[in-house]
Amino acid sequence: MRRLLQLISGLGLVLTVVPSVLVATGGIGWARHADAMLAGALLWFLTAPFWMREQGGSDAEP
Amino acid sequence: MSTVTERLDAINEFDREPVPEARLQGAASFAGLYAGEHVAGTEFVIGPLFVAHGVAARDLFLGLLLGNLLAVLSWTFICAPIAVRTRLNLYWQLRRLTGPYLLVLYNIVNALMFCFLAGAMISVAATAIGMPFHMTMPGLSDRYPNSLGWVLTVVVVGAVVTVVAILGFEKIARVSKVSSPWMMLVFVAAALAVLPRLGVRSPGDFWAVANEKIWTGVPMPGRVHFTFWHVTFFAWFCNMAMHIGMADMTLLRYARKWQYGLFSAFGMYLGHYIAWIASGILVALALQQGSEVAPGPIAYLGAGGAGLLAVVLASWTTANPTIYRAGLALQTVTPDWRRWKVTAVVGGITTVVALFPALMMRLLDFVALYGLLLMPMGAVVFADFWLFPRLGLEQHWAERLGSRWAWPAALAWLVTLGACLLLNLLSGVEIFFLGLPGWFIAIALYVATSYLQQRSVQSLPATRIPERI
Numbered sequence: 049m050r051r052l053l054q055l056i057s058g059l060g061l062v063l064t065v066v067p068s069v070l071v072a073t074g075g076i077g078w079a080r081h082a083d084a085m086l087a088g089a090l091l092w093f094l095t096a097p098f099w100m101r102e103q104g105g106s107d108a109e110p
Numbered sequence: 111m112s113t114v115t116e117r118l119d120a121i122n123e124f125d126r127e128p129v130p131e132a133r134l135q136g137a138a139s140f141a142g143l144y145a146g147e148h149v150a151g152t153e154f155v156i157g158p159l160f161v162a163h164g165v166a167a168r169d170l171f172l173g174l175l176l177g178n179l180l181a182v183l184s185w186t187f188i189c190a191p192i193a194v195r196t197r198l199n200l201y202w203q204l205r206r207l208t209g210p211y212l213l214v215l216y217n218i219v220n221a222l223m224f225c226f227l228a229g230a231m232i233s234v235a236a237t238a239i240g241m242p243f244h245m246t247m248p249g250l251s252d253r254y255p256n257s258l259g260w261v262l263t264v265v266v267v268g269a270v271v272t273v274v275a276i277l278g279f280e281k282i283a284r285v286s287k288v289s290s291p292w293m294m295l296v297f298v299a300a301a302l303a304v305l306p307r308l309g310v311r312s313p314g315d316f317w318a319v320a321n322e323k324i325w326t327g328v329p330m331p332g333r334v335h336f337t338f339w340h341v342t343f344f345a346w347f348c349n350m351a352m353h354i355g356m357a358d359m360t361l362l363r364y365a366r367k368w369q370y371g372l373f374s375a376f377g378m379y380l381g382h383y384i385a386w387i388a389s390g391i392l393v394a395l396a397l398q399q400g401s402e403v404a405p406g407p408i409a410y411l412g413a414g415g416a417g418l419l420a421v422v423l424a425s426w427t428t429a430n431p432t433i434y435r436a437g438l439a440l441q442t443v444t445p446d447w448r449r450w451k452v453t454a455v456v457g458g459i460t461t462v463v464a465l466f467p468a469l470m471m472r473l474l475d476f477v478a479l480y481g482l483l484l485m486p487m488g489a490v491v492f493a494d495f496w497l498f499p500r501l502g503l504e505q506h507w508a509e510r511l512g513s514r515w516a517w518p519a520a521l522a523w524l525v526t527l528g529a530c531l532l533l534n535l536l537s538g539v540e541i542f543f544l545g546l547p548g549w550f551i552a553i554a555l556y557v558a559t560s561y562l563q564q565r566s567v568q569s570l571p572a573t574r575i576p577e578r579i
Binding site: 060061064065067068069071072074078079081082083085086088089092093096097100101 | 287305311
């Protein structure tokens, strides 16, 4: 389960940054890039908190 | 006054003992911590302000490279070695040198600075939250609230941030940890996505566009022209309170080795290099289009809704712990007040401060002032730890003497600030450069006044010096 969550989080980060490279190279338009970034944010924030918490010791100082 | 110092001690009681071996943290914790802490909402302001100050592209890239390196070295060679040897936070280390009364004053100044810093972050968040409601955005030269919409948005954001801080900022700290890798990528992606609109069609175009359209070397009206040295010193000293001011002893006392100070490079080169460059690119497009230059609109320009979310999260996650820390510091002078009440008052002060866009739009000056005000106490800690044994002076003299107000530390602090003010007024040395001479002045003053004090006290009968307070 943890692996699956990490995979989805990773996909979220890919959706955050890869479309911007495509915009820069003329591959896609700005609107599609903005939508992809929003979808990436959704995937990241819906999955990352769970496996990041599982990593343990996350709340320990510092 | 003794009630105040007792309360101050009680609040810090948990951290009174040196960090035990079992609680030391590994390298990854520090890399993550520094990366998270230095990618904040204010990065959306600092990058654009460099553009406003007319930095040339070469000066920006090289100045940030050198300035951030100097900051990393300051953490590594000045702050971390003392932190890992004492395993104490700055509060307890300072208490041994300043006495409790002077420490209360230092705490109040620190708390006020925290309020201003959190205020700037609330202003930044308000520019993102107000955008969907077509709020009139503050401009780069605005000082006062410019619309009712701005006032209402800031008040709502300030209230929400304060309520969350009252409920406990631990959950927000978790949100901060989760959002930091994503946030960094938002900065990069937003900047990449606007490059074609600035005329960058291939990587080879970038440098020419950077010089002609982004960091042109021409300041906006009313702004001082920033050179390579301005950029270097700003990057070095924008966290002056943390490294040579020693506030990060509180974090680095958990490091296994002093070399972990090098992990501050993750914060510097991600947050204070890439993010500042990225936000500079964004504001250049906004200026070219004649659109709004506030953090929310420029983030939207590059990343749409995700950009707005990043601005809100970046500001909110940093404003919350800042308000919480300010509340802790101020709790010492509000006897019998519950924590929630102190935090509410701090939140109120912070919200009022946030109403004035001048703070956000003059953030470079404020950050420089903030570091400068607190830095001399870091110099005091440095001198006591490294120089006193070599000069034959007693360390922790205030503690040995049972002094409640240590004049050497007080003079080193206040006279250094006075000297810096004179350097600024009489010699025209800009605030960004004052930290360096200020640090040496503070060291010299503290050593000299401590020498005089210790020589005079040692000539008295030994019974006048209690072993411990």
